[in-house]
Amino acid sequence: MLHLAVLLPFLAAGLMIPLTRRLPRLHTGWVALPVPAALFLYFAARLPDIRKGEPLSATIRWMPSLGIDLSFVLDGLSMVFALLISGIGILVVIYSIHYLDRGTENIRNFYVYLLLFMGAMLGVVLSDNLMVLYGFWELTSIASFLLIAFWNRRERSRYGALKSMLITVFGGLAMFGGFNLLYVMSGTYSIREIILQVQTISPEPMFIPAMLLILLGAFTKSAQFPFHIWLPDAMEAPTPVSAYLHSATMVKAGLYLVARLTPVFGGHAQWFWLVSLTGLATLLYGSFKATRQTDLKALLAYSTISQLGLIMCLLGLGSAAFFFRGDVGAIAYTAAASAAVFHLINHAVFKGSLFMAVGIVDHETGTRDIRKLGGLMSLMPVTFTVSVIGSFSMAGLPPFAGFLSKEMFLAAVLHIRELDILNVQVWMLAFPVIAWIASVLTFVYSMILVFGTFGGKLRREELPKAPHEASPGLYLPPVILVSLALVFGFAPNLLSHSLIEPAMLSIYRGLGDELIPSGEAFGVSIHFWHGWTPELFLTLGIIAAGILLFRGYRRLRLLNKESGGRNYLSRLYDISLKGMESGSARLTDLYMTGSRRHYLLYIFGFFILALGGTLLLKPGLSFGLKTYAPVSFYEYVIIAVMLGAAVAVPFAKSRVAAILLSGAVGYMVTLLFVLFRAPDLALTQMMVETVSVILFLLCFRYLPKLKPERVKARVKTINWIISGGVGLIMTFVALAAMGSSPFEPISEFFLKMSYSQAGGKNVVNVILVDFRGFDTLFEIMVLGIASLAVYGLIRLRLEPGDSASRSLRPALLSKADFPARSNDVILRTMSSVIVYLILAFALYLFFAGHNHPGGGFIAGLMTSAALILLGFVNGLDTLRKALPVNYRIVTAAGLVIAILTSAGSFAFGAPFLSHAFGHFELPLLGDTELATAVLFDLGVYLAVVGVTMNMITTIGRDR
Structure with missing residues (x-):
């Protein structure tokens, strides 16, 4: 649950x-x-x-x-x-x-x-x-x-x-x-x-x-x-x-x-000093800054900082109990942590009500400026009552719950004087002194909040709205909260027994079972009257000094007005942020020249240095050529054709020729996979190449005409060095990976465990949907993001006066670049049959993929190929009308199915992306093996179809 x-x-x-x-x-x-x-x-x-x-x-x-x-x-x-x-x-x-x-x-x-x-x-x-x-x-x-x-x-x-x-x-x-x-x-x-x-x-x-x-x-x-x-x-x-x-x-x-984490770090002096002193400094600074605010929400913001510092200080003081691990003396210092938990609850109650009350004032008067407010007591009685209770509780006045937790705070800082950490007992006096000063300032800003807003004279002419009480729906939530401040004040042990004591057990469970065997070791009891204690005299002094300071604070220049602009730390933040932005911009301008050639030089140059240096410095150049299989005649022929097509790409006279030559390289790789008896890889490579070539051809119309350029000899030399270096490094890496790996090949593990652990005989598909399912999940996510990026870029509407718009719009709107439909009668006739064959083969690949060549990825590409053929033959507009499918939703559905299937293993106590399989007796089919990996594969299938068709229909739309 x-x-x-x-x-x-x-x-x-x-x-x-x-x-x-x-x-x-x-x-x-x-x-x-x-x-x-x-x-x-x-x-x-x-x-x-x-x-x-x-x-x-x-x-x-x-x-x-x-x-x-x-x-x-x-x-x-x-x-x-x-x-x-x-x-x-x-x-x-x-x-x-x-x-x-x-x-x-x-x-x-x-x-x-x-x-x-x-x-x-x-x-x-x-x-x-x-x-x-x-x-x-x-x-x-x-x-x-x-x-x-x-x-x-x-x-x-x-x-x-x-x-x-x-x-x-x-x-x-x-x-x-x-x-x-x-x-x-x-x-x-x-x-x-x-x-x-x-x-x-x-x-x-x-x-x-x-x-x-x-x-x-x-x-x-x-x-x-x-x-x-x-x-x-x-x-x-x-x-x-x-x-x-x-x-x-x-x-x-x-x-x-x-x-x-107090049970982990609490026994160290560094934790005690850092937490308690940081909290004490925050308490003092926040309370001082709050008295200088003229905006009600700004006042509450700094008061929140102050109160958070108080609680942090108490948690630091409470960690002193861990210095007495195994000693009964530890219990004496746990009172600070109980005060922290109690004040944490009280702060949520009174500060939440005060924020809501200030929101009501802003909502009904149109301003939060204390200099314009005043005299709202009779006009907004409910809001005034809420503000009085909340502010008095924040100031630590009886009979509200804030008084009780403030008393516990003062008792904790007084008691901590007895603790000597690192032989600096004299510095412990700073805790009660600073706590008292900060408490006086807390009293002052609490009074400013109440009487600066609701007391004094009403100045209607300075208010943007005519002030009036809010609707019950607005003041009901803060009324409930301040009611809790009263309830917790008169009956504090409702919290001490139900919440504070169990919380103390959680914080101090590292002290040892022999000291704290059960909850009674933290018998927290909170009462209004404890006699004439030192903390009570401190409270009386806080009230007296606070009243004097509040009545005369307007005459004190130090507290009279907020310092101009933002404080120095905020200015330092702004200056640092601007400095980092300008510095990064200057650094970026050094290498972001706008030249794609430069970017490729950076990437491939680093690639050569990093991998080449690793191969030279580490024993990674032992190739073990004797272990390789002999090369057949057919492989020589395919490699020769592939190298010829690759070498011809840079010398192509047109982009169409370059695209077709690149496709030829891919199809030669497909033939190699066929020779190596890897049907899954061959199918995938073939479909990827087919879709890629189509995408390239569709993108062709967005590019300007290819013009021969004169390239300097120095530039050509650098290009040859970089391209040759990348080729050599990749060759060395491939040979080293196959011939000098110090580890046993993982392929043996996959071959042995494919069926016993994943229920699939097709090792390639099992790796994709089970053993390396995370990779596949992230891959389809990346593909989905890429397709959305393509969609967003193509659908981008530029301003009519933009120079980029003038150069792009003719390419987008020209119908001559991409015909609406094919005029090839034979192709149009045969496609009506071929499409169904391709779709049937795609379904076969999907369902057979777990035990035979195929899978969701290949089936998705095959289905996309069938849809692309339909679109090219009949026109993409016709295809959209015949199949009014939002392919972005198809992509999202695939991702959701893949994620839900992956997370479904949680319901059975198995890790994320765990799959199950079993044999079932089905009507007509008899004994049938079913695997949950098929559902994950369905997500992959839908994602691939959605991504591919979203790109095709976006880039190649008819208009």
Whole structure:
């Protein structure tokens, strides 16, 4: 079921467009809403098992030889995030239904992107395999890019989307390197198995580099200083996106990764200092910058950075427990991690409600500028109430849940003073001091948000719209969220027993069973009153200093206005990006001359140096000529004809002659395959050559007339050197590969295992659809992309005034270049019979291919040849009318069938692209062997037909 939970949003995203087309009157949001609702109910129903310490797991073998499996685990930590992703997802969808304009917005795409992001985030928090986690991690960056750039006509939206993707993808690539270093040390990508090997891999020299690379990914994703600069610019996204991505989900991915890998790295001082100090610096910087904002969403953006820093700092402090591995003293330091989990939930609740409230203010007044707002308290009472509860919870005021987690934070920074790491105990005083200053600033920007927007005097003349309260559909989601802030404040142990304690077990399971045998070791109990504790006095000081600073902050120049333009780090990003673009452009101009000859020289020159150097430096020139079979007379003749045709190509006087000579080379290779008794290869080569020659001839009309050119002797000499070098190198490589390989030929394996493991006697076809099925799958994907590229280029419409348009349009529109139909009476008569013979032979090749010469690839080419013959004889327009088929859809259908067949093995617990076969008693046919590889071959067949005919009909259309 965990796999289905992750898959559900992706399936819903794929079905969103056809469903909404069939239900045009139904808002797209109502179609998307059941997805997060079903997910939330599913995860909530698993809470009793998780509370008992019984995590749910499911594994589907994917690429076992590489250690990559679709392995998902639902434990205490992933449960917290799964409920946030699905629960807040419900409210965001409801909010979006009333926030986005159905008439002017492309809301169908919006919900597709939202569901893609939801599925990617679930994949991140549920994946146990690091490579699968990385795949979902990068998918969140792509989906968030699409959501942030939803209003793509705005330059600032495009800028913010690109900035967020570049920074997070940069961190993701660094994290990818760290994951691979962990694999090199541990031999597994499984997080659970790596945790079991911590004592073994910790002394490894690659352990600290892996830690640094992984933290780089976590810090960029969770907007930690100095990588925070993408988050304020991402606020150009619609408010529902900000409420979902930048308060509850995406920015929490880095926090999740740090918490998940704390059992791996937690016992190292480097982890403690990097995580806790980076979080502390981010907390202080974000809270300071938030007080200087005049835009409500910018204020919330920096407040989000600040709160993320607070949680990151707590996770770092909580890792101190691992310094006492096996000692009861470790429990004292786990309180910081419990505070991190509690505040993570609280932050999602109050920050999500505040983003929605700010969205309502913007929606109903037309502005988010605090300098123009004020006096909205009586006009927007519900929104004001939501903002008060959310802001006061963010400020850490009672009786809201934020007060409790802020108290736990202050207690953690006070308690950490007792820990001496690397003999720097005196520096531990920085934690409570900076935490107190940042908390004062948090109080200040929380008050600015509330009273700067709703207090003071109403300035109607400065508002683009007449202010009024929002519709119930807009304020219902934030009301639900702030209600949770109250519930969690008055009954915090609802969370401590159901979510926080299981999450603590997940984070600290590396401490040893003798210390933490069960959940009672983390008996988290949260109460309002703990007596006159130091953290309570700190809170009173925060409130007092915050009130004084808030009342006088307008008089302080430091806090009075936002610094001009973007901050220095953003400027550095802009300068660096422009520098890289201009530098790459100058470098590219050095070799991108526009000359195809130059490009071929670069490619083939590198080819000669790389392979030639390898053959010279390595013992690769021992050919073993005695092992080769003797060459027959017929082979000599074929090779002579082939060489003659190849040599004649450069001297051809016309392009038609060059094309026909190239085809002759291919057909001679076909004859060689026939002599070598390789019917599959001969058929494939023959059909490829036939289709290729036709494509060349069709492309011929797009090219200018071939004119003889005078070539300098120096140019000819270089050409001869390069072409001769490539020929010699390829000859040496072929001879060396056959005569000096240190390995046993793999052909013996295929011959022995073809039938026993794949149920096929045709080894060539079995290799294509089973042993090397990945290659075939990727090949048809590449062919499909190439055919779409051809279609797009040919269908491109240039502006009438463009010089390229004037030179291209006559070639496109001339009917003289390509006759509408053949005038050959004999050909037209015989084709009516020949076509059926070719199609019948194609079907035979398809069904016989698993045990006899043939297969889906050859059958697809043969079918295409029959259709091409029909098109040439009767005209392509006539063919399109007789067979009104969209070949791009045929290509897509083939790819879908191939992928679904490959993934169908998951249902039987087998790796991706595993096939099965067996013998069945069928009516009339008797004992019949059936193999699932035939379905995969059907996908290949359809893809080949679609690709070939899409190119033919696009390039050679009659007009």
